[in-house]
Amino acid sequence: MPTFGHIVYGLCVLIPILYFARERFSYKLAFIFLMTNIFGPDITFLFGFIETGVHYIIGYIIVSIPLALVFSYISRFKMERSSKGFPLTIMDEGIKEISWKNAFCASAAGGISHFFIDQMFHRELEMHVFPGIDLQLQDIMEWSGDLYHTMNPIMVIGEAIVVGMIIFSLFYLRKGYKETFIVFGIGTVLSIVLMLISTEIYGGEREYAVIFCCVIYFLIPMFLLFYAARDVLDHPVEAAIPSKMPAKTRLNIISSISLLLGVIMLAYGVVALTMSDVLVDLIGDSMDVTGTQLEILGIYYGSISLILVIGSIGLFFKNRICRYMVIFSSTYFLIFAFPLGIAFFLFEKDVKALFVKEE
Known part of the structure; x- marks a missing residue:
């Protein structure tokens, strides 16, 4: 990847x-x-x-x-x-x-x-x-047929559509996205219908693949x-929505979620460290990995997970150092997106104030 x-x-x-x-x-x-x-x-x-x-x-x-x-x-x-x-x-x-x-x-x-x-x-x-x-990309490419770079008199139909859309774009582009989209849609549908008759209308190129991928990906x-x-x-948001739950209660809930996440991730690290050979057999077909590599990764990610577990426990006691530990470890796991919410939660004004007594 x-x-x-x-x-x-x-x-x-x-x-x-x-x-x-x-x-x-x-x-x-x-x-x-x-x-x-x-x-x-x-x-x-x-x-x-x-x-x-x-x-x-x-x-x-x-x-x-x-x-x-x-x-x-x-x-x-x-x-x-x-x-x-x-x-x-x-x-x-x-x-x-x-x-x-x-x-x-x-x-x-x-x-x-x-x-x-x-x-x-x-x-x-x-x-x-x-x-x-x-x-598969090759299958999408083949939707347009086997022709490629052909010369046929019916190409003038496709050329007329292309020239017309380009010239008239000087008018419809200034009208806005709705008008542009309508013209784009009409031109696309017309072209697809014509290509059902013969893809040589556009020189036998891979038109279907381009249309499909551009719509999906762009x-x-x-x-x-x-x-x-x-x-x-x-529609800018101009007012904050007050929380209906005390900061201490919210902190305890997030601490529990953080602790659960840390335990799950630590379990992954332990499994990678102690059962590396089994994991290699399970994922060997999809990834080039060895037992030693998995063990190293298990130690590394397990260590970060352990920091998250210890830090999460410390959150219940409003320990300032543990707050930083959770911020660091949950931010590192942002590949899963959801842990990032935990890190930012600990920067809330009223939540952060709970740790002042430890400073």
């Missing part, structure tokens, strides 16, 4: 947007898109070698429903330069700038974009739609992202 490649792709999308509309495009939406473009669908790794329906486009969109709650919550925080201690600090602004709906759109957009990189650069060249529905995620951006701009 390309990992840094996902970062590059996400930044290649976001940097031009921020250059053109940095005052109009919420950087918190950009954060959600970037994170889910990198890690979103890979939450499936939480289940190790167990096959799940998460690392599929439809599966991840469903997972984005609860995941958006976490991202919406995180949008109440911002990172700023600190006047003391560590150069950067997390500030609780108290207002969730991104609604659940907009967080969902940005999360889904990032996750779908993740699959574009996976299909193009994974060995299998597959689009993972749903369990049992995997579309139109849908980009429209979701910009829909959210426009909604955030047009």
